[in-house]
Amino acid sequence: MEVFESVLTTFRKNRHYKFHPxxxxxxxxxxCLADDLFxxxxxxxxxxxxxxxxxIFFCNITCLMSNVDKSLAFYGGADEDTNAQIQSIMGISEGSFSVHYLGILLTERHIQFVHYRPLIEKVKNAIMGWDVKKLSYxxxxxxxGSVVMGLIVYWSQQIILPKKVMRELDTLLRDFI
Incomplete structure (x- = not known):
């Protein structure tokens, strides 16, 4: 990906390019996340x-190309004419928000408490499964420490977990232990 980054930086500096706001x-x-490129x-x-x-330049020098059948374009606030122009240039179909990527919600809006429910439910289900077993302290x-905190750390690496979510998770863990 370093080669692509170098190519994109060179093209960005030498041509017309506007950053996302x-x-x-x-x-x-x-x-670049896992094997996906945004x-x-x-x-x-x-x-x-x-x-x-x-x-195109990157493809010519590396023989690696994007799969347009698996690619999506997301627009936030652009008018329909611009969207159509972009689709004709890139040849990529339009996607729609909300999208779950690697278990995390991607959205153009602020994430609400309800969007953290999958994390809370995963923790709750894990704890309920262990609750029936006779485990030592x-x-x-x-x-x-290993399973639940792994889930929480994974989510917190992707998005900031609000205090309300952390308090609910703390309550679940405190009640379990």
Whole structure:
């Protein structure tokens, strides 16, 4: 991905490119998660052409290309004409929010408490499964430390967990132990 980052940075600096409004300060053009790539920009046709040209150049030097059948474009607040232009340039169909990616909700809006329910339910189900077993105090601590905290850490690496969610999780764990 370092090669792609270098190609995209070069194209961005030498052509017309507008950052996504929330990415401009840090100059974020893309996110690479697992084996997926998120390209971020303002819904500006010249920016999309710059990204398309960078992808073509990257394909020519590495023989790696994106699969347009598995790719989606997400628009936040762009008008229909711009969306249509971007789709014709990239050849990628339009996706719709909300999307779950690796178990985490991706949305264009602020995440509400209800969106954290899957995490709370996973923790609750894990605890309920262990509750029927006769576990020692040390065994309970070990399970909480390894399994439950692993879930919480995974989620907190992706998004900030609100205090309300953390309090509910603490209550569940305190009641279990």
């Amino acid at each position: 929330f990415c401009e300060e840090e100059k974020i053009t893309h996110l 390209l971020l920009s303002h819904a500006y046709v010249d920016s999309i052409n710059t990204i398309k040209d960078a992808l 040390a065994g309970m601590i070990e399970l909480v």
